[in-house]
Amino acid sequence: MRFIGSVLRVYSYIFEAILSLMALAMSAVVATSQHQTIKIGWLPWTPETLGAWLAGAGLLGLFLVALARRIPALICLFSLAALVVLVRGLFLSSYSFDGTVELQNALYLVGGALLAFVGSIPLPSRSR
Numbered sequence: 685m686r687f688i689g690s691v692l693r694v695y696s697y698i699f700e701a702i703l704s705l706m707a708l709a710m711s712a713v714v715a716t717s718q719h720q721t722i723k724i725g726w727l728p729w730t731p732e733t734l735g736a737w738l739a740g741a742g743l744l745g746l747f748l749v750a751l752a753r754r755i756p757a758l759i760c761l762f763s764l765a766a767l768v769v770l771v772r773g774l775f776l777s778s779y780s781f782d783g784t785v786e787l788q789n790a791l792y793l794v795g796g797a798l799l800a801f802v803g804s805i806p807l808p809s810r811s812r
Contacts, residue, residue, distance in 0.1 A: 689803075691803075692803030695799065697752055699796055699800035700748070701749045704741070707741045707745065708739060711742060756804070760805055763800050763801040764801055767800075
């Protein structure tokens with residue numbers, strides 16, 4: 685059982701790091717597209733503040749992944765926040781999917797975030 689917990693923990697670190705890097709990449713796209721307004725319909729931020737929020741979330745996520753071994757509760761909170769933003773934006777808002785493939789991809793993303801959250805939950809250490 686410890687092995688599965690360790691694998692889930694590593695998965696959680698990798699998932700949150702990739703999610704953070706994607707947020708940073710999207711913030712760079714938003715920042716460099718000066719003549720186009722970029723709106724991601726399922727994210728709760730306005731097009732004017734989208735780049736700043738994505739950059740902040742990306743930097744915070746990478747920082748917390750780096751600190752995850754020392755302070756595991758912080759990566760757990762970040763994983764939970766990412767899961768809430770994804771579920772709320774994709775399924776509990778007015779956002780609509782264009783087809784079944786888009787819905788399937790959203791389900792995979794939320795499933796991956798849920799698994800990352802489960803993997804990030806700090807487990808009590810076994811004392812000898």
